[in-house]
Amino acid sequence: MSILKPSLLDFTQKELMEQIKPSFRVKQIFGWLYHQYAQDFDEMKNIPKALKEELAQKFIVNPMKIIRKEISSDGTIKYLFELQDGKTVEAVWLKMKDEQRDENDELIQEAKYTICVSTQVGCKVGCSFCLTAKGGFTRDLTAGEIVAQVVNLKRDNDHKHNRKINIVYMGMGEPLDNLTNLAKAIEIFQEEDGLAISGKRQTVSTSGLSSKIDKLGEMDLGVHIAISLHAVDDELRTELIPMNKAHNINSIIEAVKRFPIDTRKRVMFEYLVIKNKNDDLASAKKLVKLLSGIKAKVNLIFFNPYPGTTYERPSRADMIAFQEYLTNHGLLCTIRDSKGIDISAACGQLKEKTEGEL
Ligand code: SAH
Numbered sequence: 001m002s003i004l005k006p007s008l009l010d011f012t013q014k015e016l017m018e019q020i021k022p023s024f025r026v027k028q029i030f031g032w033l034y035h036q037y038a039q040d041f042d043e044m045k046n047i048p049k050a051l052k053e054e055l056a057q058k059f060i061v062n063p064m065k066i067i068r069k070e071i072s073s074d075g076t077i078k079y080l081f082e083l084q085d086g087k088t089v090e091a092v093w094l095k096m097k098d099e100q101r102d103e104n105d106e107l108i109q110e111a112k113y114t115i116c117v118s119t120q121v122g123c124k125v126g127c128s129f130c131l132t133a134k135g136g137f138t139r140d141l142t143a144g145e146i147v148a149q150v151v152n153l154k155r156d157n158d159h160k161h162n163r164k165i166n167i168v169y170m171g172m173g174e175p176l177d178n179l180t181n182l183a184k185a186i187e188i189f190q191e192e193d194g195l196a197i198s199g200k201r202q203t204v205s206t207s208g209l210s211s212k213i214d215k216l217g218e219m220d221l222g223v224h225i226a227i228s229l230h231a232v233d234d235e236l237r238t239e240l241i242p243m244n245k246a247h248n249i250n251s252i253i254e255a256v257k258r259f260p261i262d263t264r265k266r267v268m269f270e271y272l273v274i275k276n277k278n279d280d281l282a283s284a285k286k287l288v289k290l291l292s293g294i295k296a297k298v299n300l301i302f303f304n305p306y307p308g309t310t311y312e313r314p315s316r317a318d319m320i321a322f323q324e325y326l327t328n329h330g331l332l333c334t335i336r337d338s339k340g341i342d343i344s345a346a347c348g349q350l351k352e353k354t355e356g357e358l
């Protein structure tokens with residue numbers, strides 16, 4: 001089913017100005033969308049009724065609604081959204097840093113948050129460890145549906161438009177498989193009169209479509225990339241990520257070397273650690289070799305099991321030994337905190353749970 005009406009969130013300010021006159025109204029509407037987080041035309045108080053009625057013929061405001069929410073004790077909130085055609089996707093509100101107060105209880109620094117967004121309903125890549133892959137691919141999200149996840153989460157958490165937020169494209173779907181809409185969303189997020197989230201605050205995570213990494217680089221949007229590497233040899237990587245056959249490790253490393261990166265920054269390599277698969281020090285050694293010559297940062301992720309998977313979570317001791325090996329050999333490496341471990345934290349798990357209950 002196609003989306004019946006586009007959302008106002010699908011467009012850059014310039015594009016809206018081509019469709020809506022006079023253009024100062026577009027500035028006002030932008031304020032309603034991105035500063036007030038309006039859900040529908042009724043909320044747009046200073047827009048004339050006639051214009052609102054005209055707009056409502058062509059556009060909708062918010063293309064999705066929250067249908068489920070799980071709140072973790074660590075501040076992580078996982079959302080399930082229903083789209084216009086009834087399909088569902090997830091987004092996650094992650095608390096990265098607690099607020100800081102001095103001895104007089106005065107606020108020194110506000111808490112820091114990151115939003116993890118989805119780019120597709122399902123995914124074509126079919127990784128063997130990923131729950132999203134199990135349901136196959138349904139459709140790409142529109143730019144507006146990507147943008148709306150951030151607008152809705154900021155609204156739901158009462159997060160002012162000018163408070164800083166980071167975006168990671170690490171929810172459901174392969175962002176580079178929906179490059180046109182992804183690039184449009186990145187651009188809309190950057191709008192000065194909108195959310196003004198710079199490329200530096202946006203990280204695209206990819207399973208490694210190397211040709212699309214080049215395309216994203218050519219677009220020069222100023223975003224960071226994170227590569228879901230997960231394995232150091234092609235045999236295991238192909239078992240985990242079938243499309244590694246077409247885009248092997250070497251082609252990804254070459255594409256990363258060509259990617260325009262802020263000289264002060266590093267490329268993040270995500271390494272999902274699965275017990276007895278890739279958690280040994282021989283793999284760590286190969287990883288050091290593979291990434292030599294790249295300004296890299298490795299993020300080790302505990303595999304998060306779900307019912308029906310044969311893969312297992314690695315032990316903390318093996319994880320730490322792996323990290324120590326990398327650090328001792330000069331690679332910057334963090335272990336990703338399992339945020340929201342008490343809720344359905346990994347990609348696709350809340351959706352799966354909800355559909356199981358329906
Ligand atoms: N498709 C993109 C972005 C979405 S997946 C990609 O693959 O990079 C985001 C991250 O979640 C990836 O690094 C993926 O490997 C990880 N992931 C998927 N299933 C997981 C699981 N069961 N436990 C832990 N991480 C998982």
Ligand code: SF4
Nearest residue numbers: 123125127130133207
């Ligand atoms: Fe798709 Fe990423 Fe899941 Fe692989 S890990 S199936 S690329 S969402």
